[in-house]
Amino acid sequence: MKIDPIHQFNIEPLFTLGHIGNHTIAFTNSSLYMLVAVAIISILMLASGTQLVPGRLQSVAEISYEFVASTIRSTAGAEGMKFFPLIFSLFMFICVSNLVGIIPYTFTISSHLIVTAALALLVFFTVLIYGVYKNGLKFFKIFVPHGVPGYILPLVMFIEVLSFFLRPVSHSVRLFANMLAGHIALKVFAGFVAMLGFSLGAIGWVGGVLPLALTVALTSLELLVAFLQAYVFAILTCIYLNDAIHPGH
Amino acid sequence: MAESHGGAKGPAAGAHTEADGGHHGGGFPPFESSTFASQLVSLAIFFVVLYVIVSKLALPRIGGAIEARQNKIEGDLAEAQKLKDQSDAALKAYESELAAARTRAQAIGNESRDKANAQAEAERKTLEEQLAAKLAGAEKTIASTRATAMSNVRGIAADAAGQIVQQLTGVVPDAAAVNAAVDASLKG
Numbered sequence: 001m002k003i004d005p006i007h008q009f010n011i012e013p014l015f016t017l018g019h020i021g022n023h024t025i026a027f028t029n030s031s032l033y034m035l036v037a038v039a040i041i042s043i044l045m046l047a048s049g050t051q052l053v054p055g056r057l058q059s060v061a062e063i064s065y066e067f068v069a070s071t072i073r074s075t076a077g078a079e080g081m082k083f084f085p086l087i088f089s090l091f092m093f094i095c096v097s098n099l100v101g102i103i104p105y106t107f108t109i110s111s112h113l114i115v116t117a118a119l120a121l122l123v124f125f126t127v128l129i130y131g132v133y134k135n136g137l138k139f140f141k142i143f144v145p146h147g148v149p150g151y152i153l154p155l156v157m158f159i160e161v162l163s164f165f166l167r168p169v170s171h172s173v174r175l176f177a178n179m180l181a182g183h184i185a186l187k188v189f190a191g192f193v194a195m196l197g198f199s200l201g202a203i204g205w206v207g208g209v210l211p212l213a214l215t216v217a218l219t220s221l222e223l224l225v226a227f228l229q230a231y232v233f234a235i236l237t238c239i240y241l242n243d244a245i246h247p248g249h
Numbered sequence: 250m251a252e253s254h255g256g257a258k259g260p261a262a263g264a265h266t267e268a269d270g271g272h273h274g275g276g277f278p279p280f281e282s283s284t285f286a287s288q289l290v291s292l293a294i295f296f297v298v299l300y301v302i303v304s305k306l307a308l309p310r311i312g313g314a315i316e317a318r319q320n321k322i323e324g325d326l327a328e329a330q331k332l333k334d335q336s337d338a339a340l341k342a343y344e345s346e347l348a349a350a351r352t353r354a355q356a357i358g359n360e361s362r363d364k365a366n367a368q369a370e371a372e373r374k375t376l377e378e379q380l381a382a383k384l385a386g387a388e389k390t391i392a393s394t395r396a397t398a399m400s401n402v403r404g405i406a407a408d409a410a411g412q413i414v415q416q417l418t419g420v421v422p423d424a425a426a427v428n429a430a431v432d433a434s435l436k437g
Contacts, residue, residue: 009278013287023286030284031291038299045307050314052321058314065311085304093299109292112278114285118292180279 005187009111009180029107030115037097037109064092068234075238079245086126087241090119091234098179098226102219104190110229111179113172120172123237131244142247171236178229182222189215407431 013026044064048057068088072080094110101108110116131139143160144153192211196204278284407427414422 006278011278011281011284011288017287017290020286020290023283025290026287028284028287028291030288031295034291034295038295038302041299042302042307045303045311048311050310050317052318054314061307061311062315065308065315085300085308088308089296089300089303092303093296112284112288113280114288115292118289119296122296176279 005184005191008107008183008187011112030109030112033097033100033107033109036100037093040096040100041092064088068092071231071235072238075235076242076245080238080241083126083237083241087234087237090123090237091230094119094175094233095227095230098230099223101179101183102222102226108179108183110175111183113176116172116176117168119175119233120168123171123240124168127240127244130241131247134244135247139244139247142243167240171233171240175229175233178225182218182225186215186218186222189218403428403431403435406435 010029012029013024014029014032015027017025017027019025044057045061048061049055051058054062065088068091069081069084072084072087076083097109100106101111131142143157143164145156145160148156189211193208193215196208196211198204200207407424410431411422411424411427414420414427
């Protein structure tokens with residue numbers, strides 16, 4: 001019995017779409033789960049009613065709407081509502097794909113650094129471009145905190161610039177690492193159950209109760225993490241956008 | 250968060266070495282650069298599709314539903330407030346009208362009572378006068394009747410005295426003497 005906790009992250013091409021340069025562009029299992037996430041979000045947001053007294057599906061859609069809207073308002077102010085579609089798309093995409101990924105035998109899109117990095121860079125460039133477009137050179141005041149004595153200002157500015165450019169790294173690695181680690185841990189503990197059972201027989205199956213209980217507990221923890229990481233990604237996006245909207249703090 | 254970060258590095262690193270010796274084309278799947286292009290293209294397509302759906306259809310739809318509900322609630326509350334104000338005003342008007350009616354009723358009652366009292370007083374006075382007049386007439390009649398009766402009594406007494414004297418003495422008495430005697434006796 002071979003337990004490979006990494007196997008779940010494999011990208012399997014389902015069919016080839018074409019070529020860009022010498023890269024083969026394939027529709028992969030990752031693409032399939034992106035499609036699933038988009039489909040679930042679309043069904044939730046478009047197939048729910050728009051009644052005065054909401055039903056269950058409509059309540060979920062409205063709660064998602066209100067949740068993201070209030071997050072933006074509280075972190076980036078009313079002006080941040082310009083980015084409501086972007087942040088809502090990011091939050092729902094990550095949240096739904098993470099939740100789908102907890103189902104056994106499914107694939108988790110955000111367990112791949114390239115995906116989270118692409119999303120983080122999207123946010124990074126949105127902040128940079130919108131910040132410069134709206135505030136001009138004043139945008140770069142975010143690197144110059146006021147109230148800092150002149151002689152350590154260069155050092156502080158260096159740290160600020162560095163942290164600004166490291167934002168997409170921490171933004172993407174946080175989500176990626178959380179999802180990856182959680183899924184590996186789940187797989188390892190679930191694998192123990194089978195391993196004990198197949199190698200030790202009846203005693204092993206009884207002994208497997210403990211890792212099984214841990215797997216159940218970890219699954220509920222992963223449910224929390226799936227939601228929480230989507231929320232963290234969204235709220236960090238709001239905070240970064242707040243810099244672009246109000247660079248003077 | 251930092252906790253999960255730390256946790257992430259352990260298994261990831263461990264898995265790396267395991268996968269290196271493993272069966273799958275070599276390497277840790279998230280770091281296999283040959284899959285990057287496919288993932289990026291898929292992500293770009295699906296995220297753009299999602300963004301368009303969300304911004305053009307989903308958010309206006311749900312936002313509209315929420316706003317419609319908000320408007321409906323506010324409208325209903327305003328309507329209720331208006332109706333409440335109306336009923337308050339009606340109640341106030343009713344109360345003031347009731348008070349006015351009460352004072353008017355009191356005034357009418359007082360007036361009619363005074364009038365009735367005055368009328369009764371007047372009637373009583375005329376009745377009393379009439380009664381007094383009747384009483385005076387009756388007293389006069391009684392006095393005259395009595396006087397007549399008294400004079401009759403004198404005549405009868407004189408006759409009776411003459412008869413009695415005649416029976417006792419066999420002598421017819423002098424009428425003048427009998428009358429004088431009767432008068433004296435009536436006076437006494």
